[in-house]
C-alpha cells in the first residue's frame with residue numbers, strides 16, 4: 001500500500017535483515033526467564049507486526065522455546081532478531097531495528113520476574129503472560 005511506513009533492521013553483522021511495513025499491532029516488554037536467558041539481558045523489548053507485513057532476508061537459525069515456536073537468530077553473529085510461532089503475528093526484537101526511539105511499549109509481561117531497580121512507568125503490567133491473571 002502506498003504511504004505505509006517501512007522500517008528496516010537486522011542482526012549485528014548484517015547478513016540477516018528484515019523490513020516491516022505499516023504500524024505494529026503492539027509493543028511490549030517481557031521479563032520472563034526465557035527472554036532473559038536467550039537475550040542475555042534482564043528483559044526483552046519487542047514489536048509485534050502482522051506476519052504478512054514483515055519480509056525477512058538472509059539466513060537464520062532457530063531455537064524452540066516451546067513446541068511450534070521459534071526464536072530466530074543469526075548463525076554468524078548470534079544476534080536475536082525475531083520470534084515466530086508460525087501464526088499471523090511476528091515478534092521483532094526492538095533492539096534489532098536500525099532506528100532508535102521509534103516505538104514506545106504499552107505493556108509488560110512477567111512482572112513477577114522484573115528487576116526491582118527497573119523503572120517502567122505507565123505500562124500495563126501482567127504478572128505472567130499477557131492477559132493471564134494469577135491469584
Ligand SMILES: [Zn+2]
Nearest residue numbers: 011013074077
Ligand atoms: Zn549476524
Ligand SMILES: [Zn+2]
Nearest residue numbers: 030031032035
Ligand atoms: Zn518472555
